[in-house]
Amino acid sequence: MSKVFVLDTNERPLNPIHPAQARQLLRNKKAAVFRGFPFTLILKESRPDCPVSSLRLKLDPGAKTTGIVLVDDTTGEVVFAAELKHRGFAIRDALTSRRQLRRGRRARKTRYRKPRFLNRTRPQGWLAPSLQSRIENIKTWVKKLGKFAPIEAISQELVRFDMQLIRNPDIQGKEYQQGTLAGYETREYLLQKWGRECAYCGVKDVLLQVEHIHPKAKGGSNSITNLTLSCERCNTKKGTKDIKDFLKKDINRLEKILGQAKRPLADAAAVNTTRFALLEILKATGLPVETGSGGLTKFNRNQQKLEKTHWIDAACVGQSTPILNIKGVNPLLITANGHGSRQSCRTNKFGFPSRYVPRFKFVKGFQTGDIVRAVVTNSKKVGEYVGRIATRSTGSFNISTKNGLVQGISFKACTHIHKKDGYNYSN
Numbered sequence: 001m002s003k004v005f006v007l008d009t010n011e012r013p014l015n016p017i018h019p020a021q022a023r024q025l026l027r028n029k030k031a032a033v034f035r036g037f038p039f040t041l042i043l044k045e046s047r048p049d050c051p052v053s054s055l056r057l058k059l060d061p062g063a064k065t066t067g068i069v070l071v072d073d074t075t076g077e078v079v080f081a082a083e084l085k086h087r088g089f090a091i092r093d094a095l096t097s098r099r100q101l102r103r104g105r106r107a108r109k110t111r112y113r114k115p116r117f118l119n120r121t122r123p124q125g126w127l128a129p130s131l132q133s134r135i136e137n138i139k140t141w142v143k144k145l146g147k148f149a150p151i152e153a154i155s156q157e158l159v160r161f162d163m164q165l166i167r168n169p170d171i172q173g174k175e176y177q178q179g180t181l182a183g184y185e186t187r188e189y190l191l192q193k194w195g196r197e198c199a200y201c202g203v204k205d206v207l208l209q210v211e212h213i214h215p216k217a218k219g220g221s222n223s224i225t226n227l228t229l230s231c232e233r234c235n236t237k238k239g240t241k242d243i244k245d246f247l248k249k250d251i252n253r254l255e256k257i258l259g260q261a262k263r264p265l266a267d268a269a270a271v272n273t274t275r276f277a278l279l280e281i282l283k284a285t286g287l288p289v290e291t292g293s294g295g296l297t298k299f300n301r302n303q304q305k306l307e308k309t310h311w312i313d314a315a316c317v318g319q320s321t322p323i324l325n326i327k328g329v330n331p332l333l334i335t336a337n338g339h340g341s342r343q344s345c346r347t348n349k350f351g352f353p354s355r356y357v358p359r360f361k362f363v364k365g366f367q368t369g370d371i372v373r374a375v376v377t378n379s380k381k382v383g384e385y386v387g388r389i390a391t392r393s394t395g396s397f398n399i400s401t402k403n404g405l406v407q408g409i410s411f412k413a414c415t416h417i418h419k420k421d422g423y424n425y426s427n
Contacts (some may be wrong), residue, residue, distance in 0.1 A: 075325065087336040
């Protein structure tokens with residue numbers, strides 16, 4: 001069962017508690033709601049000092065979604081779990097749109113001006129905005145959880161694959177590299193590279209075998225560039241034949257396999273670069289940081305026979321992974337939405353102004369994006385509504401609820417549940 005965060009009267013984190021205990025504290029008015037997401041209580045009365053058990057924050061950064069988990073290393077209990085969905089693709093599309101509009105303005109009814117690039121220098125360690133956004137999202141949540149929970153250590157999946165181990169399976173220095181993990185690193189890399197399907201017939205959802213493109217019996221090496229995935233039927237049929245003889249009737253597939261074999265996994269390389277930048281940010285917190293590879297994460301998950309999700313992958317990151325207790329854990333789904341736009345006016349698809357945008361954000365103490373509870377006692381919309389609001393300068397708001405959009409709700413009926421922070425939440 002996911003626990004509830006608790007702060008003392010000085011806003012210092014205490015041990016997370018069971019939801020039933022949290023309800024009892026609220027019922028007896030011994031605590032108040034401090035934060036809606038993640039749900040956090042603050043005590044109204046000081047208590048005698050009690051020991052606080054330390055937790056480990058575990059991260060599984062991904063291209064689209066990052067898994068976040070808090071684990072008690074002594075008991076293996078997963079105290080908190082979340083999946084953070086990034087907005088990198090939205091940022092990329094917005095930058096593309098801006099670039100197109102600027103190009104249009106340079107050429108529209110004027111003498112064409114070439115774009116200037118030499119007047120903009122990039123600092124050391126610069127990352128594309130879409131990648132930097134993902135790092136900043138994770139940094140925000142590491143800082144936020146550090147205020148609500150007694151975190152004493154961090155584990156991060158640093159690289160998707162241990163490339164050094166893949167290139168040289170006989171590498172010395174770490175005991176685990178000589179065990180079964182080496183096969184996990186190579187196999188997981190091949191699954192990503194070849195799309196989890198047989199390279200020869202394209203069949204999916206079957207048990208795939210690691211296969212040598214140039215047969216080992218004829219001098220083929222164990223290099224990752226000579227390995228692919230094959231179903232049992234194709235692997236048996238190919239045997240020790242040369243791939244050119246095996247696929248002489250399917251030239252297109254032959255060329256595709258030979259080209260894909262030499263091509264590196266570009267996505268993995270890009271994500272690895274970003275994760276090293278994230279590592280420096282985690283080290284700056286002053287907490288001990290443990291790192292692990294994606295192959296080790298999969299090995300830990302398979303050893304405990306757990307299903308594959310982003311938050312479970314996060315719980316399995318690193319050598320410190322204990323026997324996990326995930327019973328009843330319901331992850332918080334977090335979506336990064338940003339803080340709105342700074343445009344002075346909205347534009348049409350050609351870049352011309354189309355409608356006015358108010359110069360102020362707050363209306364009667366509310367702003368667009370706040371999560372509120374509205375209790376309407378009269379008019380045609382009698383009822384209770386919970387959702388995210390869109391403000392109007394008249395004080396009549398729209399509320400997006402689970403059942404759809406409700407329009408024309410007065411600000412007088414609304415009370416805050418969670419103020420806008422750039423993220424959307426669901427369970």
